Ligand SMILES: [Zn+2]
């Protein structure tokens with residue numbers, strides 16, 4: 171089926187989330203049909219992004235610079251920190267354009283099943299920001315899953331010693347639902363309807 | 368949302384068949400999280416495949432060599448030529464492992480709507496093979512669509528002057544269906560149940 175180079179390409183594509191073996195083959199074929207105009211540009215964009223990508227030391231976002239574009243933007247309200255599970259959640263909120271503050275990306279949730287404990291969450295920079303002062307509100311925008319709720323409770327405990335109001339996005343996040351599959355309107359509603367945690 | 372390099376990557380991924388904007392973002396994130404171990408290898412596989420891919424001058428298959436692995440394989444029966452619309456169809460038949468002969472990839476079908484005429488089909492090499500002799504049977508494995516049927520009829524006309532039996536895959540290809548979405552069993556049944564065209 172087209173040489174080991176082509177088979178290797180299909181195998182690597184098939185490992186991407188959202189692409190099964192069938193769509194990986196379709197994608198590979200589309201690329202192979204236009205090697206110069208389609209495949210090389212994508213390969214080069216990937217290589218460039220792979221070399222340029224950085225994790226923001228402040229918030230955990232992925233960007234080509236550190237601090238990331240959001241943390242570096244003087245127009246963003248540093249006093250308003252929205253805590254999310256993943257970079258995908260951050261991107262979803264940015265697409266919805268509903269949060270004018272900054273973020274903290276935990277990189278996951280507490281999960282006994284997955285063996286993820288507090289030491290696996292990217293919370294240090296958040297505590298550092300709180301200790302530096304200037305944070306007026308923390309919005310917990312974690313998924314409405316068991317793990318999201320557990321993580322929210324644990325975070326509230328840890329945040330109690332700072333005298334900063336903590337709210338949780340409420341109405342709008344469906345039960346059992348992750349944030350990054352929601353439409354922009356739902357995300358906006360959820361953020362507006364936040365309540366004290 | 369993560370720098371122009373990252374946005375460009377997402378935009379290019381979103382143009383792949385089977386990947387919408389949402390799955391393109393998910394795929395990009397998965398790659399960005401593992402730039403060294405996941406993204407660079409895929410980029411390099413793409414670049415390698417883009418530089419290596421060739422269209423087989425004999426059959427129209429895409430491979431890293433010309434003649435392709437199938438045409439070059441001494442174990443394949445050169446007397447049995449299976450005519451398919453696309454390289455994807457060829458790959459589907461190869462995965463099913465039901466055809467021990469060689470192929471001719473037309474690269475499309477006759478389509479008034481798409482403005483595709485006989486001159487757009489890759490049939491020259493098939494006629495050349497017939498003129499050279501040694502072809503004992505031609506199997507038309509085109510989709511059971513209006514365009515597939517039109518193309519089959521046109522090809523039969525053109526093939527009539529060669530004294531070679533022409534069969535068509537029959538039972539198994541659902542009406543209106545393309546070949547490359549069928550399971551292996553259906554493909555095998557369709558090929559076994561071929562009948563004179
Ligand atoms: Zn940042």
Ligand SMILES: [Zn+2]
Pocket residue numbers: 423424425426427428434435436437438439
């Ligand atoms: Zn070939």
